[in-house]
Amino acid sequence: MGLFQVHVRVSNSRDPDRWFDEKFWVDTGAFLTSIPEDRLHEIGITPDRTRRVVLADGRETRYLQGQAVLSVEEIQESAVSPVLFGPPGSLFLLGALSLELFAVQADPVSQKLKPIALIQA
16 A cells, blocks of 8 residues: 555644644554654643554554544544554554544545545444
8 A cells, every 4th residue: 555644633632722733644554543652742642541552563562542632634524533652753653443433545546535435234
């Protein structure tokens, strides 16, 4: 899959005046969105659990997890999403679960997020 970035605002759901903007890599291979922990701490987001994570190179580790409001400029949508507290300096990754919350798919050809129809049984 081709890699591309989208502009995302990350906000604290309990204190919406605390936020930052960043370009995120769209990563459909990552289940959860990952944000460097120092950036999450800057806006007062605290972890609420720990998750076992298998990294792309096969190593297993544990990351803290919390909740953040993600606002994707390209699609003009916001959603509360679980986020992993990545190591300082790590990449900003918009994962598959967040994409599903926004009901979009990654189109590597146009390098855009495209709306998808929701299936409701």
